[in-house]
Amino acid sequence: MTSTLKISGLTKRFPGVNALSDVSFSVAPGERVALLGHNGAGKSTIMKIILGLLPASEGTVEVCATAPGSAEARRQVAYMPENAAFHPALTGEEQLRHYLALRGEDKAQALPLLERVGLHEAAKRRIGTYSKGMRQRVGLAQALIGHPRLLVLDEPTSGLDPVSRRDFYALLDDLAAEGASILLSSHALTEVEARTDRILILSKGRLVAEGGLGELRRQADLPVTMHVMARNGYATEIARRLPGAIQLDTRLQISCP
Structure with missing residues (x-):
């Protein structure tokens, strides 16, 4: 099976700093992979390179068998930042219609997208009245425009209450079952251990451990x-x-x- 994302020997240097050192991993279709690490571990740098916002210093990155940032990669990849910002005066439906128009998609998809993320009843309300969890759902609805093959999610559940987190991961499960590849970053192992297929742990720019929770326990010799x-x-x-x-x-x- 061809990997949706393939990274080999990725290194990124900034003046005086090695942000990433020889990182290699891949994400298969339908796979949910979590990037874990403290602040400064390199998670955001990896995501920016995948999105084509930063060039790699060494190594190769293939996004849907093409170069990061290329027109084809942009069509296949969706990104959701930790704190998605939307115009507070627009309704959820108006915001989605705006993004659909920017992507050249049918604006009539706005309501079905909002319904999929559980915001159909709030579609006519202004985003300024939404909770943090509801705004995150708008961000996910925006990321689903165009049926992306790879979703890159930066701390997607930051600030969400337990119920919103549960619902969010349930939706990711559905997307993975449909064949979408999911790469998300997080600080919390306990949160992602049961909701992802594989965990990658970064420390000081290096990939120090990889696998499911049981495999990571064996690697660390944890009881x-x-x-x-x-x-x-x-x-x-x-x-x-x-x-x-x-x-x-x-x-x-x-x-x-």
């Missing part, structure tokens, strides 16, 4: 910790029989290598 509730009177006996078990009232914390 699996379970919290269990024991029946009345059994917690002490179980803790006595299991080396390393920690009793917390009627609960037990058990670590497995």
Whole structure:
């Protein structure tokens, strides 16, 4: 299967700084991949290179088998920034119709796009009245214009409440099931571990770990910790029989290598 995104030996230098050093990975059609790392790890630099906003110093990047920033790549790639900005005086429908016109698409798609991201009932309201989660949904609706093959999402759930996060990832699941490739950045491993197929961890511009959560645990030699509730009177006996078990009232914390 041909990769939607293929990066090989990517290095990016700024004066006095190596922002990226020999980074290689790929994203397949329908795959959900998370880029994790602290601020300054290189996540945003990778995204800017994928979008054609920055040139690579070394290495190769193929976006849908073409060069980043090319006309074909721009047709196939959608980007959603961490803080999407929209005109507060426009309604959700008006904003989407504007973006559709800029892309040469049928403006009648505005309402179906808003319905897909759960904003159909708010389509006639001004964006200035929207919550942060609703504005993020407008950003995702805008990113879906033209049926992109690759979605690049920069901290897409930043500032969202738990329900909005759940709904957002459910929509990403649907898009991946339709064949779209998804690359998103995040700070939180616990948030993406169950909602992505693969995790890439960046540190100081280097790809230091890659894989699913189980594989990352094995690479780091981390134990699996379970919290269990024991029946009345059994917690002490179980803790006595299991080396390393920690009793917390009627609960037990058990670590497995």
